[in-house]
Amino acid sequence: MWRVRNILQVVLTFFLWSSVFRDPQTEVFGYNQEKILTYVFGILILRAIVFSARAVDVAGEISNGDITNFLLKPVSYFKYWATRDIASKALNLSFSIVEITILFLILKPHLFLQINPVILFAVFVSLILAIILFFCLLFITNMSAFWMPENGWAAQFLFIVIITDFLSGGVFPLDIMPVAFQKVLYSTPFPYLLFFPLQVYLGKIGGPEIIRGLTTSIVWIFILITILKYVWAKGLRKYSAEGR
């Protein structure tokens, strides 16, 4: 069902932006029709890659006690979810490719193709960092179930669907917002999930900015991993292995 929602969202944004940019020569906030449409399609792919994380089920496992099985065995719970994530991403990506092909054939947009290998490499790196960032964020949010076993889903819904999608540029490009707001946003981990990799791809930001963005992502990853470990250790002490 959420796949349908995903497609509807794309179609909606697509028509919105293509009517704004009806004249191919119009340029708003540094986007022309070709780039904004690439943005819309890019978001579709990026969402499939970055946001399709299985770790949403962690809260459930904590509250119903399934996590016990893993705590009793010599396995790393994080690595376990990381592998499940990779599997899930592969699956999602293959679905998205089908969806995108269909949408592409129906809507026949003019898309922007990046061919610079250096930039493509930077996109690849930023994407890997985005995946790790989202994994950490999602894991931390899910661990709230250690303290509030019955409220797990609410926190997730708020976090993933509303905040993250909005703040990471999933709804509209972040650079159409006020500059001051953008500045604040750039020091949070959110834009590096979707917006930043896509900006790199579109060639909208230069070398120094790319480096700065990647560094910020890496710093955030370290911060989040530290928080993750801390919350995990605290949560396990709180865990009462109840249920079943």
Next chain:
Amino acid sequence: MDRAIVVDRLVKNFEVTEKEKGLKGSIKSIFSPKKKIVHALRGISFNIQPGELVGFIGPNGAGKTTTLKTLSGLLYPTGGFVQVLEYDPWDKKSDFLKQISLIMGQKNQLWWDLPARETFELNREIYEIPRRDYEKNLEELITLLDVGNLLKTQVRRLSLGQRMRMELVAALLHKPKVLFLDEPTIGLDLIGQQKIREFIYEYNHKNNATIILTSHNMDDLINLARRVIVVDDGRILFDGALEELTNRFAKEKIIKISLSSEVDIKMIEKIGTVKQVLFPEITLSVPRSAVAVAAAEILQNFPVNDLTIEEVSVEEVIKKVFRGELNK
């Protein structure tokens, strides 16, 4: 290593939020949660030697499962000291986890939609069991538990008893040296229970494995456990041989008489508590200290064919344990 398990003044408290009924109660509990401390374990101490099989008994909520969970590293002790195979369970070291297993009767690790064999394979990888050992252990386990023909069946299609046996296989593939069994025969029919019991006995003897077993099943305890630890309300009431339970807790003895002619039961009731009347057999229980006097009195005043004095059975004592009725 002379002690497989060391527990010293172990304390575990849980913090629980109490919620009043209804929506109003729920909202209230968000803003001003009423916290309550539950004392699950109030400082228990015991040691277990390698190869011992110990029964853990007590009424519901006594702290049995909490102890097992703490020993297997799931719960963080509020106070006291715990050591299993010279490891601190809480560290969850791989080397430690590879030597233990916790099996709960009401809980499963098998993948529901796959045949049990798939879970076994996964466990082989997780516990890094060499292929040859794995094949050997699996063969041995499935023979002992008689599940060879079910390996390819989806777990969801297995009966409760079959599934429990599969759970045992999955939990024992890595040949744990220490085994925590929480109600392993719960919900099984008599034959299923029997199979599991025989298996536990075998496993204990063959591998010199240390086993702690909690159960509400009398037969589990009588047939398996030499030593029992009785817990109630987070404290240890008794720790010793199963037979000694009676000496320690039975404050009464049983007198069985066979009468040659009918008598007024009311007269006998004056001597002791009448437990059963199946004329001409009458069973009554009498305080330990008064047994001799009571017997003499009966012999003198009633037409008795036969009279025997017996200890209260272990079953009776254990039943009392489960009801939490032991005189502390």
